[in-house]
Amino acid sequence: MKKVLVLGAGQLARMMDLAGAPLGMDIKAFDVRTNNVVHPVDPEHIYGDLKNGIKQCDVITAEFEHVAHNTLEECEASGKLFPSSNAIKIGGDRRLEKSLLESCNVANAKHYIIENKNDFDQALKQLELPIIFKSALEGYDGKGQWRLKSADQVEKTWLDMANFIADATSSVPQGIIAEQMVPFDREVSLVGARNTLGEIAVYPLTENHHTNGILSVSVASSINEKLQANAAEVFKKMAEKLNYVGVLAIEFFQVGEQLLVNEIAPRVHNSGHWTQQGADTCQFENHLRAICGLPLGGTHLIRPTAMVNIIGEDDISNEIYTIPSVSMHWYDKEKRVGRKMGHINLSGSTEVELAQRLVHLSTLLNKESFPDLSEFAKSYFAKVSQ
Amino acid sequence: MKKVLVLGAGQLARMMDLAGAPLGMDIKAFDVRTNNVVHPVDPEHIYGDLKNGIKQCDVITAEFEHVAHNTLEECEASGKLFPSSNAIKIGGDRRLEKSLLESCNVANAKHYIIENKNDFDQALKQLELPIIFKSALEGYDGKGQWRLKSADQVEKTWLDMANFIADATSSVPQGIIAEQMVPFDREVSLVGARNTLGEIAVYPLTENHHTNGILSVSVASSINEKLQANAAEVFKKMAEKLNYVGVLAIEFFQVGEQLLVNEIAPRVHNSGHWTQQGADTCQFENHLRAICGLPLGGTHLIRPTAMVNIIGEDDISNEIYTIPSVSMHWYDKEKRVGRKMGHINLSGSTEVELAQRLVHLSTLLNKESFPDLSEFAKSYFAKVSQ
Secondary structure, eight states, X not given: XXXXXXXXXXXXXXXXXXXXXXXXXXXXXXXXXXXEEEOSSOTTSBOOOHHHHHHHOSEEEXXXXXXXXXXXXXXXXXXXXXXXXXXXXXXXXXXXXXXXXXXXXXXXXXXXXXXXXXXXXXXXXXXXXXXXXXXXXXXXXXXXXXXXXXXXXXXXXXXXXXXXXXXXXXXXXOOEEEEEOOOOSEEXXXXXXXXXXXXXXXXXXXXXXXXXXXXXXXXXXXXXXHHHHHHHHHHHHHHHHTTOOEEEEEEEEEETTEEEEEEEESSOOGGGTTHHHHBSXXXXXXXXXXXXXXXXXXXXXXXXXXXXXXXXXXXXXXXXXXXXXXXXXXXXXXXXXXOEEEEEEEEOSSHHHHHHHHHHHHHHXXXXXXXXXXXXXXXXXXXXXX | OOEEEEEOOSHHHHHHHHHHGGGTOEEEEEETTTTEEEOSSOTTSXXXXXXXXXXXXXXXXXXXXXXXXHHHHHHHHTTOBSSOHHHHHHHTBHHHHHHHHXXXXXXXXXXXXXXXXXXXXXXXHHSOSSEEEEESBSXXXXXXXXXXXXXXXXXXXXXXXXXXHHHOOSXXXXXXXXXXXXXXXXXXXXXXXXXXXXXXXXXXXXXXXXXXXXXEEEEEOOOOHHHHHHHHHHHHHHHHHTTOOEEEXXXXXXXTTEEEEEEEESSOOGGGXXXXXXXXXXXXXXXXXXXXXXXXXXXXXXXXXXXXEEESOOOOOGGGGGSTTOEEEEOOOOOOTTOEEEEEEEEXXXXXXXXXXXXXXXXXXXXXXXXXXXXXXXXXXXXXXX
């Protein structure tokens, strides 16, 4: 039985465990807040500290990219860490990420790295408004971001960012990426896996919809062959450059028929949760297969499938279970504003059927917690029923 | 969070737990051998005795029908047991089962109940050879069965059975059912669920193939509408008669276009494991939904799917993971001859594709542990590719 230690004890480790148990794998999670190795589903069961966890397992992986560097180094020294600490660190620092994109010659938004006022002034010269500024470290789900749309906001924006940089407590110095804002048509992402043998399998591109800066809906349905091939090529370049092992997610801005990489996540990803119902092998199983040296499982789309995030809400009507194909995934977390509490997957035999079910679902969920699901569902229905 | 206690701590409780966790359910298992309530996946975690388990949970169910009657009564007294102890007991005693079939006016093989030599003589008068004798209690997977094909075996058969009855240690007296052997075309089973509101959902009929008296392969593929309606009607009659709550499996002999009930199992069933990959909602989730008062999930066939049991074997080539759609389900048990160790699900977008994959799978599994899989796969391929 393969024993896997996951750095991080959140929902991604939990879903890895649920996917790994049928494979005969034993999954434990390292909770970085308590420094305990715990059961990923029943964290009241504690199995000792990190040192012991590293010793007991066959393979180590991570469910998030903001793992302390000394922890990553301790894991890597055991020879069991997949993907590498280098790949994980790149996911946690936009400066390294941009550098990877450049070295792979992969299209992305024009950008400039800021660590001081001089850099900021240079960025304003080199980029045109509007500009989006993103913190290099720990910035995701809308945190640590600023938008500069007009010249009169320049001073205020710089003051905010300067304070943010000064307040940073990380052992790595904080920085800011200035990015030319891209007037993109939609955001899509590609989730794929590369195993220890170098085999690659990628899922279909997923269309992502955000609400208040957090992913709210992902849909995997119709496939644009050209875009898919383009995204798969980017995946291959980056995964091979990193000698990557595991699931890697790439978020893109789609502008016309062009894809610009927005960011990468060196792990299973929220926009890949639909694979639990829509693909032969879900991203969690494929991540485990990849890091344990197994052949990768099927990634093609079985049928159109969508994922709806449950954010800051723990009270969902049981009536949603009347919708065929609804599959509920709770994370067993205490309710907190803005917190990802679970997700709902649903499928249809056609895109129209999926859209109808999504519209139905939106009528059973409350407006406060799912503020624009209804609108999204209706517009998706309108699009696919043309 | 609904807390569910399962009587029995085998693979069925394990798979209920894996299906229940995403629903936000907390599943514990009562191990009848140790009298401990344990974690269904990690049984080294012990949560006290039965009394405490009954007190802590919201709902109690069973993964097998041979639960001691005093245990069932203790659970039923709490008002939390689904299905009822009556339904569970019927599944564990062929005499009660036959009586249910008769009272529901459901077609089944001509039979006679034997508790002494006089009954045996009567059975021989009323039934024609060949006759199959099955022990009333604890007889399954080929154990406690005798076949009488010619008159010269009568004495020997009676002696064997008389010894068997005399050796019984159960608190309920052992008995034997004599059944007219049916020259059936194939064995099929129907797995379905009925919830606390009386709603019913049944899966497509599954074709079952046995090897040495143990289920080896189940296939859910083409649907014969007339047979399906017939089986669904039988399910409805029996489930309503029992005021049944949970998943119930019915095994049938198919003779021409007629279905004769062979036996019932008041629980999730091995012939329903394909639903983990082939249906919107698997039997484990539907069982939990049923007993927890939730609407039932979709039971239609998404695509042709087969299940192959792994019996007495724990060493399977990783090469099977190269077959698209292969989904492995290990039960984390110690290897023992004849023991169900796990199962493999696989699907195809068409029956022919499924058959091809089944043939491919059979070439990667060893002949000793899968003695007639190759032959079965080839004949299935021949049938569907006509």
